[in-house]
Amino acid sequence: MLHKLPSSIQTNIHIITLCLCWYAISSLASQVTKQILTICPLPLFLGEFQFLYTALLAAVSCSLAYRYKVIYNLFPEGTFPKYYSTFHDHECERNEDIKNAIVMPSKHIIMTVLPLSFFQFVGKYFGHTATALVPVSTVASVKTLSPVFIVIFQRFLGMATVNLNFKILGSLSALIFGVWIIVIEDSKQKAFIKQQKKMINTDNRSNSSNYGIICAIISMFIFVMQNIYGKKVFTYKRNHEVTMIKKKKSFYKLENNSSELPIYSESKTLSPKTTKYDKLTLMIYISLVGFCLSFFWFMTMEFPVVWRYINGYETQSDGKALPISTIPWGLCLINGTFHFMQAMITFHLMGEISTLTYSIANLMKRIAIISVSWIFAGFQVTMLQVFGLLLNAVGLFLYERCNSSQKKKTLS
Numbered sequence: 001m002l003h004k005l006p007s008s009i010q011t012n013i014h015i016i017t018l019c020l021c022w023y024a025i026s027s028l029a030s031q032v033t034k035q036i037l038t039i040c041p042l043p044l045f046l047g048e049f050q051f052l053y054t055a056l057l058a059a060v061s062c063s064l065a066y067r068y069k070v071i072y073n074l075f076p077e078g079t080f081p082k083y084y085s086t087f088h089d090h091e092c093e094r095n096e097d098i099k100n101a102i103v104m105p106s107k108h109i110i111m112t113v114l115p116l117s118f119f120q121f122v123g124k125y126f127g128h129t130a131t132a133l134v135p136v137s138t139v140a141s142v143k144t145l146s147p148v149f150i151v152i153f154q155r156f157l158g159m160a161t162v163n164l165n166f167k168i169l170g171s172l173s174a175l176i177f178g179v180w181i182i183v184i185e186d187s188k189q190k191a192f193i194k195q196q197k198k199m200i201n202t203d204n205r206s207n208s209s210n211y212g213i214i215c216a217i218i219s220m221f222i223f224v225m226q227n228i229y230g231k232k233v234f235t236y237k238r239n240h241e242v243t244m245i246k247k248k249k250s251f252y253k254l255e256n257n258s259s260e261l262p263i264y265s266e267s268k269t270l271s272p273k274t275t276k277y278d279k280l281t282l283m284i285y286i287s288l289v290g291f292c293l294s295f296f297w298f299m300t301m302e303f304p305v306v307w308r309y310i311n312g313y314e315t316q317s318d319g320k321a322l323p324i325s326t327i328p329w330g331l332c333l334i335n336g337t338f339h340f341m342q343a344m345i346t347f348h349l350m351g352e353i354s355t356l357t358y359s360i361a362n363l364m365k366r367i368a369i370i371s372v373s374w375i376f377a378g379f380q381v382t383m384l385q386v387f388g389l390l391l392n393a394v395g396l397f398l399y400e401r402c403n404s405s406q407k408k409k410t411l412s
Contacts, residue, residue, distance in 0.1 A: 019361050048298050051291035055284050066101035082098065119225065126215045130213070133212025171396075
């Protein structure tokens with residue numbers, strides 16, 4: 001049926017379907033994370049599991065793509081190592097320079113991913129801690145404040161940033177006000193639900209909610225710094241979509257497409273030689289190095305609890321009850337699979353749509369996560385929450401449009 005439609009309509013249906021799957025998987029992944037951390041409030045344990053499981057799934061995907069060209073061709077160039085000499089050519093031959101499905105570790109690749117792994121480790125810890133203490137909608141809405149702090153940090157560090165005109169300031173103000181409304185209303189809804197369940201310890205509830213919001217803000221700070229570091233130290237470059245805008249003194253000005261996990265090539269300020277890594281190679285080593293960085297903290301802070309649970313003890317060494325009654329391994333596997341599927345859909349979308357379209361699609365994903373979380377949490381959605389969500393959406397949309405138009409003027 002679909003093959004009879006014009007190619008442009010087929011493409012649009014394909015993109016819309018991918019985006020809907022992306023939103024659904026992201027929303028479900030957030031809810032599964034919340035469920036895990038409610039049952040087993042050990043953020044480092046969940047982070048360690050995600051690091052290992054993500055690296056495993058990425059390695060398996062690389063092995064399948066290395067063996068089966070049809071899987072390799074499903075994703076944009078740069079998703080996997082370049083196993084074949086010509087991309088998407090059915091007559092191409094295997095690239096003999098690549099002997100293994102997985103790029104072998106080296107000092108250069110470890111040093112490349114080390115800062116990003118550190119940001120992932122710290123960001124996951126505070127993000128998971130926040131998710132354990134406050135509603136998912138609160139954590140997701142706080143993350144939408146990232147454009148505000150990107151502008152602040154770039155100004156503070158003296159980096160090139162957007163011009164703070166009336167439209168940009170208006171969009172950032174709408175973001176801040178929208179997030180403030182959502183956080184306040186979520187806190188009221190959470191308090192009401194707990195009172196209905198006769199969980200009335202007001203001081204502890206207030207303290208945990210405040211600490212959860214602080215952790216969400218710290219997590220957002222960490223990922224903002226990760227994005228700024230990635231743009232400052234590394235240069236995004238994709239062979240089949242590099243756009244040469246302006247030629248001057250034998251140098252080219254390239255359009256940079258930002259992404260959640262881009263291909264990084266080392267900046268020429270660091271080395272005269274440029275080494276590129278594909279996305280799944282980065283995913284494998286960021287996850288493995290992140291696991292190693294957080295291992296000491298996990299063994300110190302949470303492993304004693306897990307060990308006593310495994311051995312059947314019901315109390316900690318200080319006599320207090322264990323914070324966990326079970327370890328939901330099934331939910332952990334589902335959660336890890338969802339996170340990996342999100343990344344793979346992201347890679348596919350990045351190869352199919354423009355940067356602005358991707359940014360707007362990512363905006364809609366955040367709105368979907370907030371909306372779905374209200375349903376799962378059993379909140380009675382108020383008009384103020386809807387108004388805050390609309391302000392959030394409008395602020396993000398205007399910021400993306402203004403930022404994109406300023407970049408086009410700069411490059412023209």
